[in-house]
Structure formats: C-alpha cells, structure tokens
Amino acid sequence: MIMNTPIVSNQFLIKQLPKSTAFINKEFKVVLASDKWAEDFGFQGMDYIGKSIYELFGATTKKWSHNLLACFDGKFPEPEIEVYPNNSPKERCFKWTNIPWYDEQENIIGAIVQTEDVTDRVKNELRIEKLEFLQKETGEHGKIGNWEYQKSKDKFTCCEMIRRIFEVDDDFEINIDNSVNFYKTGYSRNTISMAIYSANQKKTPWNEKLQIITAKGNEKWVNVSGKPLYKNGEYVGLIGIVQDITDYVQKEQKTKDNEHLLKTLINNLPLQIYIKDTQSKKLLANKSELQFLGIENESDIIGKDDFDLYDRATAQKFRDEDIEVMISQIPMLNKELTRTNPDGSIITFLSSKIPLIGENGEVTGLVGISMDISEQKQKQKELKSLISVTSSQNKKLINFAHIVSHNLRSHSANFAMLLDFLGNEEDEKERHKIMEMLSDSSKSLMETLHNLNDIVAINTESNIIKKEVNFNKKLNAVLKQVNNQLITAKATVISEVSDDVNINVVPDYLKNILTNIITNAIKYKKPKVDPVIKLSVNYVQNYTVISIEDNGLGMDLKKYGTKLFGMYKTFHGNSDAKGLGLYITKNQIEAMHGKISANSQVGIGSTFNLYFNDKN
Structure with a gap:
C-alpha cells in the first residue's frame, strides 16, 4: 500500500491476471502489477512496488509519457507498439494499452497499463x-x-x-x-x-x-x-x-550466332590461336592449333596445359612466358621460336601472347597466336645462300676478268715485242734466239689458258655429281702418284683416318685437293727437316672434316690470311710456285658445298681443314 492511494482489496486477484497488467499512480509509481507483467519485463524477485516507471524502465519514450498524462486527464489514447528498451540482445516488441484508473468515487487516481508481447506478430x-x-x-x-x-x-x-x-x-x-x-x-x-x-x-x-x-x-x-x-x-x-x-x-541466340561466326573465322585463319586461363590451361584452340598438335577434337585439349602437350623443357619455357605476360600485362609480340619434331625436323614459328584483362583490371588469362614460318625461313635461307653464291660468283668473275685481261695482255705484249725484234733482226743467231723465246712464250700462254680453263670448268659446272668414296682408298691412290716426291723429300705420311670412313665428293676433285695440299707440304718443308704429314678426321654438324697437318715453314696468317686462297698468290718465293693450287682447291671444295680453312704458324707448320658436306 502506497501513501495517499486507496487500499485495493483484490490485489491477490490482480497478481494472478493472465494478462500483463500494471497500475500506475499519478506520480508514475507502480502500485500493483500482475506476475505476468513482472515476468515479461524481468522484475521477478525485485521490489518494484512503489518505484517509479522511470526508475524501472530508464528513459521512456515521449509518446508513452504523453499517453500516461492523457489517461490522468481521463482520455483513452490509442494503443501503441514499441520496442522494449532492455539490455537483451533479442529485441522484443510490446503493445501498450493505457486507460484511466478510477477509485470508487470515479476519481482518476492513475492509469492501468496492459502490455502484450507482439514480437512474433511484428516480425x-x-x-x-x-x-x-x-x-x-x-x-x-x-x-x-x-x-x-x-x-x-x-x-x-x-x-x-x-x-x-x-x-x-x-x-x-x-x-x-x-x-x-x-x-x-x-x-x-x-x-x-x-x-x-x-x-x-x-x-x-x-x-x-x-x-x-x-x-x-x-x-x-x-x-x-x-x-x-x-x-x-x-x-x-x-x-x-x-x-x-x-x-x-534472343540475346543467348545472338551470342551463340556471334560465337559461331567468331569460331568459324578463327578456325579458318592460317594461324594457330588458343586461349589459356591463369594456370596456362587451354580454354579454346582453333583448328590450326589442333592440327599442329596432332589432336582431332577440341574437347581433347580443353583443360590441358603445355606439360600435357610438350616435353618438360619446352613446356616450362612456355609457362615462364605465360607468367611474365600475365604479371606484367605487357603483350609478347612476334617472338621467333623453334621446335624440334620427333623426326628431327625443325619448325620455326612466330609467337604472340596477349593478356586477357577483366572488368576489374585483373588478368584472367591470355590469348596466344602462332604462325608457322618454317617455309619462309627455308626460302629466306635459300635466298641468302643464292645471294651469297651470286656475290661470290660475281667477285670471282670480276677477279677472273682482271686476271685474264692482265695475263693475256702480258702475253700479247710479249709476243708483239718479240715479233718486232724478229722483223728487225738480220743476224741469224739472234733470230734463232728470238724464235726460241717466242716458243717459250707460246708454251707459257698455253699453260695459262689451260689453268684458266680448269678454273672456268670448276665454276661453271652446273651438274656436280657427288659419290660416296672410301677416303683411305682415294688417299692411297694420291700417295702412290706422288711417291717419288715423298721419297726424294724423305716425307712421312700418317693417316689417323679409319678405313671405314666414307665421304660424299666428286672423286676427281678430292684427288686434286689431296694432291695439292700434300705436294705443298713437301714443297714448303723446312730445310734439313724431314716432312711429317698427318691426316685426321672429325665431324661437325653436317660436315666430315679432314685435317691435314704438316711441320713445314708455316705462314704469317695475320699478313697473308686474306690472300691465302687467292689466284697467283705465293708466299715463300719458290721459283716453281704459281699460286694456283690453293685457289683451285678452294673452288673445288666450295663447288661440292663444302669449305676450307687454315691454321698456320711461321716455323712450326700449317693445318688445312677440309669440310666435306654430308647432307648436300
């Protein structure tokens, strides 16, 4: 019982009301309340009777305070739904109904507040x-x-x-x-x-x-x-x-039509086109790419990476390129790459890789484009070879023209002078001497014409027929031919070439090449030193290399290296040297698509390396 508040005789009945009910006096203090009200608001076990609602509920809404004041004035405000402001994490909603509270004399002494938990209904x-x-x-x-x-x-x-x-x-x-x-x-x-x-x-x-x-x-x-x-x-x-x-x-169909059109275009381009994801796994491959890899159906390549398609070294190289392109976001354009097929043939192609960048700016994969340029490279190689041969032939032609012009002019001038002497000479003995000199000049002219004819024959032969010959058999034939010179010079020939070595050559050219180099080794031997000539064999790419080493006078290649294989070039002052042997040797071995090189040191000796082309 609260001071100045009438005694409520049925307070026991109120406590048992099934509906949450509270009686509030005009001082906003709780006079009576049902147990359900205390339960709903967590007041069980608390002494809440006589306490202000502000003390019990803390800050209340202005609307609730306004409704209570309206009840004190005898009004019946509309029920309101409000969230109960407690500390529980679970939000609860209550419907508040406020009506005036009258005493027995019909005087308003407060308000009766009834609440209903409408949380579930509100939700x-x-x-x-x-x-x-x-x-x-x-x-x-x-x-x-x-x-x-x-x-x-x-x-x-x-x-x-x-x-x-x-x-x-x-x-x-x-x-x-x-x-x-x-x-x-x-x-x-x-x-x-x-x-x-x-x-x-x-x-x-x-x-x-x-x-x-x-x-x-x-x-x-x-x-x-x-x-x-x-x-x-x-x-x-x-x-x-x-x-x-x-x-x-309709959009899906249009997309499919566009995809079909794009796929048709991609499949008919003479380029290898593919798309990879960030793990370098194939998402798309056109017909050219499938044919290059020897795969029939695109489904057989989707989801595979280069490690499934190439050897590990090649696959790793491609993967490194993919990563660099995707990280840098810089395209790799027209990089020339080669690949060796199982049959040994080499394929050359231009490869481009372009990063695929999504709307968020991140790389989602790459587009690869490759073009097989093996045929173009072969034609380029052939063209370079043709240009090189043409240039070489032009140089030889110019050089030959100069030599012919010089030599024939010398012989012509000599003949003219001797004939002039002969016409003016009356002494019979002197005339006889002049006739002998004319005979010698005639022989010299014939020898010059014979040498020039040999050179012309080598450089104009269009149908060089190479045959496989046993090297040692051809060497023995040459040694037998120059045997007298070997005996006179006390020369020793050592062949380290095995009897099973065969080379593809023009037999007569090989005989002439060996004869020239072996006789040169005898001709340019050191005084009082017996010549030793050693032959050996080696293999470099498509060449069988025969090396002929001597212990002769040697040459200063820094001084004479560029003239070593020139026409009429001599380096030791021998009276019988004509400077044609090495020139003819070089022309003959080049006519067989080979090459020749030399190493030499003065006073130590020379080594000539003959490269015989096995393939061509």
Missing part, C-alpha cells in the same frame, strides 16, 4: 511486407508472374504479370484449361500438359523452358515452374510461376 508482418515487396519488384524487373489452382473450387488465380505475359484483355478469364492453349502446338504444349498431369498423378514438380503464342499472336519464350499441393495426402491444387525470358533467349 511476421515485417517479413510478409518484405516478401510482398520483393515479390512485386522481382516480378516487375524479372517479368515473373505467379498463379494458383484450387481443385476444390476449380478456381485459377494469377497476378497481373501473368496477364501481361499472355497479353490478354482485362475481361479475359484465365483458367487451368485455356492457359495450356497459349503454349505453342507441338513440343511446348505437350510438355506443359504432361507436366500438369504428372503433378496431379505422381506428385512431380516441373521446370521447363517453353514457347507460347500470346493472345495478340506474339511468340515468346517462358520459363515455367510448378508443383502440386497436397493436404493429408490428398491433391488439392497447383502453384507455379511463369517468367518471360524472350529477351534472354
């Missing part, structure tokens, strides 16, 4: 509101309509979006039967009919992409979903949705 209402909003917005933006069929009433209901999709007038009544007639005759109508039947008989839901013909005759694509409704095991109806997906299908 359900909010959830329903959200669902209705989402359904409406989703239906509008996604062109999705919902429908329901009630078997008991044989009633078909649908939303406005369904009517818009079917393009029916406002007075057209849609039912379960005529809704089927909107579906295009054939597959679509049969499918929706079977779906409704299966839902009814077998409890089977459906989801199908079908075509409809609207009331206005327009053809549309729709996605139709539905499921049967059962109550206590008995079929009671259907619910479902219809979504207009015409735009999506």
